[in-house]
Amino acid sequence: MFSKACEYGIRATIYIAMQSLQGNRVNLKEISKEIDSPVAFTAKILQQLAKNDIINSVKGPTGGFEINKKDIDSIKLIHIVSAIDSDKIFNGCGLGLKECNEDFPCPVHFQFKEIRDNLKKMSSETSIYELATGLEVGLTFLKR
Amino acid sequence: MFSKACEYGIRATIYIAMQSLQGNRVNLKEISKEIDSPVAFTAKILQQLAKNDIINSVKGPTGGFEINKKDIDSIKLIHIVSAIDSDKIFNGCGLGLKECNEDFPCPVHFQFKEIRDNLKKMSSETSIYELATGLEVGLTFLKR
């Protein structure tokens, strides 16, 4: 459904958010370890997230990644997915046609539209805050 | 959502089904042309579909691909997707965890489960027959 990069990006953002809620800034090594992802590849993804203003990065010793507490609830899943995988998953044709739309539909257009709309709605409504708190209280997990 | 191979596979199967409903066997060149896909790559995908008993292939002059009329309605989208992309899209974890399940859920487990279940239900209920007839009467399109 999503690319590996996007999966790591979502996992990383949730972990950073959880730590930020507790007032902690976290570095690359810790993030990779806690979300069980390749370190250098994760670095690239964190760069992308920082460029898209989803997370903040701080250089130097004691540096790392964090999210302003007041922003955590306004970051939704869709922001991460769009930043890393583009919004093709939400708007593109299920059979890969370029001109597919209601007036020139592919055979599965209406069936897929419903699925994609559901995915888009869920991704727009699901905040990183709720995902981070679920993790914080031990209801959910980020690795294995 | 699906791989290119899967997209071509679905498009090809719908086209073959439509022609089979009209009693026509169709060959690789015609299929590629009508679904606007790379010829040699499409050949590989048709082989996969034939091996998975989704379509029949016939060698020799006048050979080509076809589907038994009586089978067309029992072939569902999910059969093609599972054959080409595996059922990971229907059952896998949205964040790529291997052990993700209700008792050990990733942070988006329950949100994604609903989406995936919807996709699975739709794919199980949507028959190639209905997709082929929509194409046949000009309501839907397979290229551009």
Next chain:
DNA sequence: GTTTATTAGGATAAATTTGTCTTATTTAAA
């Protein structure tokens, strides 16, 4: 100011997916 721990960025490499090419096999028809 120097050292050191961190992120940023660019070059490169490995793995996977997408796509091509060539030869073998099959079979209808002349």
Next chain:
DNA sequence: TTTAAATAAGACAAATTTATCCTAATAAAC
């Protein structure tokens, strides 16, 4: 029986995604 037109299969190539490595830039702490 020969020819020709089709699919099957395997080797190869290109493109994309995933992943690594090295150097530069930044900034805290001594």
